[in-house]
Amino acid sequence: MTLTDEQVKHVALLARLGLSDEERHRLRDQLSSILDHIDQLQAADTSNVPPTAQVIPLAPVLRDDTVAPSLTVEQVLANAPRTEDGFIKVRAILD
């Protein structure tokens, strides 16, 4: 399995991950060799085997919909890089 530079670029954008050219080249080679190792899975016979959904089956977990104390706005925003009037501030997403 050999990844191309274009594939690495595409996946990095999907992951919202900025990469330097050097990082991109290194990842192309490293991911290719990891995927080679992973490809041995294809040899396993999994016909009629369901994919694992959960390892420890739990009944649906429900709770009463009651009002309870929660974090204050100040606590929630304490770590936010940019805030204004009790909101998180971001760059415009529409032109």
Place this chain on the structure above:
Amino acid sequence: MTDALIYLSIDQARGLLDRREISSVELTEAHLQRIEAVDNEVKAFITRTPELAREQARLADDRIKAGEATTFTGIPVALKDVLCTHDTVTTAGSQILQDFIPPYDATVVSRLREQGAIFVGKANTDEFAMGSSTENSSFFTTHNPWDLSRVPGGSSGGSIAAVAAGEAIVGLGSETGGSVRQPAGFCGIVGLKTTYGRISRYGLIAFASSLDQIGPATRSVADCAHLLGAIAGVDPRDSTSAPMPVPDYRAALTGDIRGLRVGVPREYFEMGLQPGVEQATRAALDLLQSLGAELIEISLPSSGLALPVYYIIAPAEASANLARFDGVKYGLSVEQDSLLATYLESRRAGFGSEVKRRIMLGTYALSSGYYDAYYVKAQKVRTLIKDEFDQAFGLTPNATGQQAGVDVIVAPTSPTTAFKIGERSDDPLAMYLADVLTIPANLAGIPSVAIPCGFVDDLPVSLQIMGPAFAEDRILRVADAYERNTNWTQRHPALAGQG
């Protein structure tokens, strides 16, 4: 006096505190001094919290005087820095969270606080718990107390090294693919990975949510039982925590394993074991037999596929979990002209190379056109691995009918002893192989405890005891029976600060 207070068990410390032969302040100061003396070499802690510890110790003494002490009142604890603490920076070993003070405590942290435990510091970890050596920490590498030129294992290497070096009585780590058991093995202490759902994960910074479990790191099985009892149980804040009763794990340590059926999985002995590791494990099996257990060779044929399965599932889940680090809500932010550029730059600057590698791998495995070939295929092979454990434990019928159920499965924890710092850090696959024997239990969701079983060239060797889901009491009973008849957990590393 100070040195005499290092390397106490919980039962010993509890006795001294409750009889008022020592105070919690004295016990805490002894551990803070120990940290001062050895941690410049071991480098177990990202953040030391001496002032918090002293304040907690004064309160613990008040509580002891009032006759209201519980098991952990006054006991020094090291917390892996992926566990949220509302009063202390919680970094997950990452630049992206280096100034992050969480608005709340993890449930395991609040349970220990309520008991009056003493928090001496936040311990080093591979970034977001992704690694097997602590070399992926954004801050520094922790050193193995038995040989400072070697890794302590990871990702919980900080908590584990702190406990092994006498800097805390117990520690908490977390596992996704062996991150408590593998370092516990490398540093010669006891490490437990519990059944998926046994311990609440509320406030544990998420890595791979179908695998993550918090786990105790201790110097004895009895301490492990105490710590598990303090933190196990259902939590309304974690809907994946299991509503199962929490037994008295300490009382389960009877020392009696007569008639126990011990499965020995042949595949685990065919995965490139260092000769001394195999010898120590075989000798431990012989000892279990001499204590009345029956050894039964079993086969878990898909074990060799656990590593590739893990390196699809864990990165896939990580790529989704780590999407929250976007430079907007909290954590490092590198503001740019557009929101997209802010995402790209904040994550470029904030994440280290292993985290980027796994985000890329996981995103690729989940991307359109590859999802079935990688992610779904891996989840199917995961089913095979889990089914083989169920059959081995006699929970489901075996197609051949040749295998009767075993009570526990015993195997080495890691193929090798601790490797040198730098030895594997340039080769991701070689690093991943350090977890080849621990990962199957994580994929199957079953509990496993690692316990020291000898030394090779003065480095600890470890075996693991796996059991069916929620059989923590059983695997701890076996580990305790083994520990009573050996003295490996009585040995401590020689460090410069040791008196």
